[in-house]
Amino acid sequence: MFSEVLKMRKGFLNPILFLLGLTINCFGADIVWWHAMGGTLGEKVNEIASRFNKSQSEHSIKPIYKGNYTETMTGAVAAFRAKKHPHMVQVFEVGTATMMAAKGAIYPAYQVMKDAGIPLNPSAYLQAVTAYYTDAKGNLLSMPFNSSTPVLYYNKEAFRLAGLDPDRGPRTWNEFEDYAKKIQKVGYPCGFTTGWQSWTQLENYSAWHDLAFASLGNGFNGLNSSLLINSPEHIKHVETLARWQKSRIFDYGGRRSDAAPKFYNGECAMYINSSASYSPIRENVRTFQFGVSMLPYWEGAKGAPQNSIIGGASLWVLRGHKPEDYKAVASFFSFLTSAEVQADWHQFTGYLPITHTAYELSREQGFYKKNPGTETAILQLTHKKPTVRSKGIRLGNFVQVRDVINEELEAVWGGQKSASKGLNSAVKRSEILLRKFERANSR
Amino acid sequence: MVKDSAAFRHRFLPYLLVAPQVTITLVFFIWPAAQALYQSFLIEDAFGLSTEFVWFENFQFLLSDPGYLHSFKVTMVFASCTTFLSMGASLLLAVMADRVIRGAMIYKTFLIWPYAVAPAIAGVLWYFLFNPSIGILAYVIQSAGYDWNHYLQGSDAMILVIMAAAWKQISYNFLFFLAGLQSIPRSLLEAAAIDGASPFKRFWTVVFPLLSPTTFFLLVVNVVYAFFDTFGIIHATTSGGPAGATEILVYKVFNDGFIGLDLGGSAAQSVLLMFMVGIFTILQFRYVEKKVEY
């Protein structure tokens, strides 16, 4: 017992060990990359890294799985404060404003490339993807890595039984109710369910209908923006969904992708979620064929359908390491954005390709023909050139804002509030969060 | 403490003996607590690149923030329901176990299992039982006509976490109640019986009052448990939802600090929680100390 205690005391106080730990973390030969890709995605990340390492002998990338998006970001922030941060970190899109505002901490992607002398051609990228991560001057701040956009998955069997055309989903929300009712008539309890409701039913809803989600270009143009989701068009949509929840034309099933089983087991005939859900759906749907179509829009809405926006994550570079390390980062970015690597990552994961060449390559390889429905997301994303309202969203404290939106929507689905009350409350509560962020980041 | 005549005098041995505890306490308890106190007076960005000293603004904000007050209310409801449910059930079981001679050991063995189960796992088990799609209890409730869905209905979610939290504490309460019951002199009960009191009456007039020290002790322990040790239950099941219906104070500290990266606000909440624990601890310590004096 005594020795146990003494051992621990010694270990804790031993300065050599401590310094050693410090050394290994800060001055390792590897470029450290913290990411949140688990499971098969994580294996693919490791594969990409090892391919890069093998392709040249000067630099070496070490990817480390740090948990989910939240844990990875929090961990990186804490590590930065303790000066033990990695070179690159994968941050989800809702963390963009936080990362952007930390001017002393981040090393913008375009700067990394410029300083390393590797050209970065903006027009090579799919604008709808990179627009989310560029500053007002069009400079790329972080490297898009895994981006997706929401689409509509539907149960072809259910459509057939209900007498609907199994080769396309409902195009508009107007005909959606009709579709759902016909499907319910032939025995399916629920019309559709959705995942990530703020992203799919409000953020993308706004972009797809060319409506502003928040002021000042959805926050792109200033820190003092506010939510605008209590507009008549937004209220109308949420009101409709709330009405549909009563008869289960719409059935809420959880904040993330918790609702997926409802689609897999045939309870709900339609499912709106990320294009990256394609693989899990293909794996889990056994008893019917499914189709993919674009998000519905309200007929007669001005500007609809515009283009959808992305979700997912990008790679941010953090300052505080040796200059030669950043040359390695630039070299890795160059590798990452090559057509072959991009096409491979896109085809394996269902995330979108970020360059035109990768898209072309996949088309040439016949990927979209062999896997029907995989091109829908790209077509939807690039449907029209993005307007100031459909480039993406950049709000501070966005994680908490999304939580507020989730809470208010849940109250609406549960019948405790009307749509207008819920959305107005969401706007009011988010106001506090947004002003807090503005205050903390305006010096 | 032991009087001078019985104490050892040694130059530095006592310091050596207390050093590990004191060191770890200072490094991992006092220092972070001081940091939390300091941070609660700041508004800063997530990376710590810019800080603004704002005195009590964070506290003012909290005390007027409907979100925080709602969380406080949720915690009170959660703590009181869990405490009463758990203590009530375990008192009943303890009274029954006290009456029974045969099989007492077996009952005891089975009833102390939940003590060993982590709150987080207790949460997962009950979450599974109440799952709207496949849970057995959900199935029974739905068959009776109520559309159980704790993803949507805040009250359903609250019931779920209360059940898990109360279930977990049953063993602890049961053991203490049983010990308390068994320390009541039989002579008192016999005297009451001779006076013609029924078992029911005996319980309320003799047993329950004599049990009050135990009851009070358990009350404090259960409330502290509900306030703090139930983090795992909430995090593993409802994450404070839906619509904040199960967001207890301790979960909010974690959520705002770790996920929302609002360090000043989270620190201020921590400080307020420290005050609350302090009050509970003083209550408990005062009470326990009193007992020891006898």
Add this chain to the structure above:
Amino acid sequence: MVENRPILRFLSHLILILGVLCVFLPIWIAFVASTHAPHELLSAPIPWLPGDQFIQNYSEVLQEGVSGSDSISVAKMLFNSMIMALSIAIGKISISILAAYAIVYFQFPFRMTVFWIVFMTLMLPVEVRIVPTFSVIASLGLLNSYAGLSIPLIASATATFLFRQFFMTIPKELVEAAKMDRAGPLKFFRDILLPLSRTNLAALFVILFTYGWNQYLWPLLVTSDESYATIVVSIQKMMTAAESEPQWHLIMATSVLAMIPPVLVVIFMQKAFVKGLVDTEK
């Protein structure tokens, strides 16, 4: 029992049996679910009785863990939990008994200060110092390590106070006798105090092992590297595995495995545990 009333006795047994069934229900269902194949668990009502996939599910989970949550094998998780629980239990007992011994049996300057410093920890559970403790651990480089998992948890005051109370009930004649025999303080500790504390040590071991094994918030904060994952925290990760529904049969198997060690410790040391728990808290 004062008089013999058969109806009441029957009622007592009935209530106790019902109580045991209610208490056991979640554990039983978990075990049942862990022995079925996934497709049998897709819709209500799920079966009441165990299935035939016991070996299949448990070996899968022990060897491979649950896919989609990027986890290590459950066997490794059990190992991590075991290290953490044992370190915490043994560490806590060691440190606390030494500190309590010093506080009770020694006269030294700052004795009361030490006492109050230790007392303060009762008011500072992990939950009220989450974010700053995490920063401290991060800046000491103790994240993702066994040391980081256990050291911060071994200094809380409960064990110290329990020992202190116990020591105060030991007759001071024993100390005086030891002094007269010219026995030094360490000899007194080793030869007289420790043997007397046996029941308390056993009880505390049960309590602290369970406490350490069931830690949730702390490992959650301090480990993101999956090779240090403990089994209790991992279960939550399995439930929120991205993009797929929870694999209940594996989650339940892991839950059952997670419950076994502390339950075994509590059951086998039941007598000492119950006695120690109740006696020392009073």
